[in-house]
Amino acid sequence: MFQKERYSAVSPRLSKQPALRALALAGALLALLGASPASAAASPVNDEIARIENGLRPSVVLADAPVVTNKLADEMARLHVPGVSVAVIRNGRIAWARGFGVTQAGGAAVDARTLFQAASISKPVAAMAALKLVEEGQLTLDADINTVLTSWKLPAATGGPATASLRQL
Secondary structure: OOOHHHHHOOOOOOOHHHHHHHHHHHHHHHHHHHOOOHHHHHOOHHHHHHHHHHOEOOOOOOOOOOOOOEOHHHHHHHOOOOEEEEEEEEOOEEEEEEEEEEOOOOOOEOOOOOOOOOOOOHHHHHHHHHHHHHHOOOOOOOOEHHHOOOOOOOOOOOOOOOOOEOOOO
């Protein structure tokens, strides 16, 4: 499956500074994907990849300010991030995935199967997904979360309440 040398180059002992740089770059990528026009779903994958490579938008855009886009390679260099992997998910499935850059200076090229230390990025991504489901009416913030969990249940804390809501999590 994965060769050990493929993922050992991206150390789980990343210092906080490179992890924060990677998180900032991931935020810029998410901002770009979130700002894509509705017609992007109909555009070819190569056009979407080109938009990511050549049209990164800042994570915050002021209403009256011009939007300046940057190249992915330039942002990676600015943030000292040697490589990133991007996966676009549509309708619960991976639409496409691609790697950019290298695992470390002088290291192997990043591809869609390269493993990275994700730090705590899964928490805001999971929160965003949960809030999207709340917005769509599929979840509520205050119901017992165990009513919607199917493969496992959240155990009650020792001496704590027997239930927990999404808002509490």
